[in-house]
Amino acid sequence: MRRPGRVAGWRSVAVLALWLGVLAGTVSARGEPLAAAAPARGAVPPPGAVPGGAAVPLPPAAPAAKGPQITGFRGATFGMTEAEVRGVIGRDFHLPPPSIQTGENPVERTAILSVRVADLSPGAGGAIVSYVFGYRSHRLIEVNIVWSKVSDASLTPKALAVIGARLQAYFAGEHFAPGRSALNVPLPNGLLLFRTVDQAGRAIALILSGPVKTDAKSGKRVLTPTTLSLAYAADATHPDVFRLEKGSF
Numbered sequence: 001m002r003r004p005g006r007v008a009g010w011r012s013v014a015v016l017a018l019w020l021g022v023l024a025g026t027v028s029a030r031g032e033p034l035a036a037a038a039p040a041r042g043a044v045p046p047p048g049a050v051p052g053g054a055a056v057p058l059p060p061a062a063p064a065a066k067g068p069q070i071t072g073f074r075g076a077t078f079g080m081t082e083a084e085v086r087g088v089i090g091r092d093f094h095l096p097p098p099s100i101q102t103g104e105n106p107v108e109r110t111a112i113l114s115v116r117v118a119d120l121s122p123g124a125g126g127a128i129v130s131y132v133f134g135y136r137s138h139r140l141i142e143v144n145i146v147w148s149k150v151s152d153a154s155l156t157p158k159a160l161a162v163i164g165a166r167l168q169a170y171f172a173g174e175h176f177a178p179g180r181s182a183l184n185v186p187l188p189n190g191l192l193l194f195r196t197v198d199q200a201g202r203a204i205a206l207i208l209s210g211p212v213k214t215d216a217k218s219g220k221r222v223l224t225p226t227t228l229s230l231a232y233a234a235d236a237t238h239p240d241v242f243r244l245e246k247g248s249f
Contacts, residue, residue, distance in 0.1 A: 086113065126147070205229075
């Protein structure tokens, strides 16, 4: 994905809500209609899903519109082999081979490479970056990034909210095609900060999640962030994962 230009003075309702809420270590979001539940994939939820939680509908397609193409994350591009991604991890993060952990999703039969990155970007804190390889292709189909107490014990709800606000502004500055993006969608256990799909069906999703309670006095829904997840997917609608064939039971 190409790097965006900066958008001077850009603000959104969610960013303002984040900045107002983080003063108390929480984030407020209004109780708007919420989406239905869906399972998570890999180390973090795939685009369109929330930990424990909610499917986010794809924005309506706009065939004539153009915008940046989503090709992967940093040096890792969709379609790479595991060996190629291992090389990219070394170049992108200057990490030795032993720092790469291997795993698998037993349900979807996908292989996963994960690394802990101390400071993914200046001031962003530690994150876990996971690379998911397709069931049939054995090629890179998804990259998931998670910030939480597991990745960095120093991350507070306020810090997660601020990182999320910065990333939301970053992606909004990419100028994705109109009609293909969604911002500030309340979820049962979080807030979808950003979601987009390019013309090839490749997607990005940025989700801030954690316990959500309703304030007794104001009636507002209050989110206390515990996890910030960012996912890049080669095919958000028909991912290369194992599924039982129709009619097999």
